[in-house]
Amino acid sequence: MSNSYAQPILRTTDLARARQVVGQLLGIADTNELEVDFEARVFSARALTPLRELLPDPDWWSEGGGDTSSDQGGAASAHLPVRLQSWSMSPDSVEPLLKAVGESPATVRWDFSGWPEAPDVGLGTGGSRGAYVTLCVNARDLDLTEPATDHSVFVHVKQVEAERAPWLAAQAGLRVIGDLVMAPH
Template sequence: MVSVSNSYARPILRTVDLSEGLRIVERLLAIADLRDLEVDFEVRISSARTLSPLLGLFPDARWWAEGDGNGSSAKGDEPSAHLPIVLRRGARSPETVDPFLDAVGDSPATVRWDFTGWPEAPEVGLDIGGARGAFVTLCVNARDLDLEEPANDHTVFVHVKQFESERAPWLAAQVGLRVIGDLVMAPY
């Protein structure tokens, strides 16, 4: 399942405890329609020490050089010669989350769970939410979905359709939290 349009996301948790972030993700997934569940990954890599295990996990990942670099997987280049790079791999099974998180170390990364839909939210007048706005993202060592704000903490975002923005605070409340930031357009 590949998203063809952008979703909108709101942060609901910021924590230094990665396991706490993962627990909130699990609680959100427990209320979602998980048919067609896939996980997408993105990481900014600046060292060969981080690159090697990630290429071992995702040998077919797409990557491209950051900044003035022009290397990429599309050109068949060697990624270690073009650091720093952004590496992306989509449509993986949930079992790849833990190995990915072990491999990223302190690199900024995102893990995005894509699924069929959110449940009905009658308290805010919303029917079942469809796939276009049904994601949860855990930003690791970053505060934003674009990985441009490195941090020593981790942020959980819930994704919704823009015209169903009231679903985000409703979802946060379902796991005992509240939104802690603005609704932002997700990068992909």
């Protein structure tokens, strides 16, 4: 599996605005196969509890040292701070997760079948590799290492189709606002 490349197109303190932009992008994408991946950095039991209610069996690993993870069993709350992940979820899970995440840095990534043709930049229909939109909540980066009081929307593309990112931004009435970077996962 190869990585996608991502470029930020929006930074805002208005989570509803960020969700609107995600919706615009999903509206032009081929979403016949649509699923959501979620990741959060959780620092307290108070922040962990509502997420665990929504994600009864997530993958997690301790960020506080050692190699403790869900693979070894035990409770995530005993190993805070932790990074929590859940894959291949229904898009219906997004709103409850965004409410539960509180102030924790988190990403929601929508995976789908492909981007549309972008004739203005000489690109045909894009396949599923590199076809993602990520909303970073309370973070500026995809790795969740730059906590923030705002939220960022990233479009993902294949590296060889980098010109698709500014084209996608324009479809939402925006422009790219940062560098194209290799995305984790």
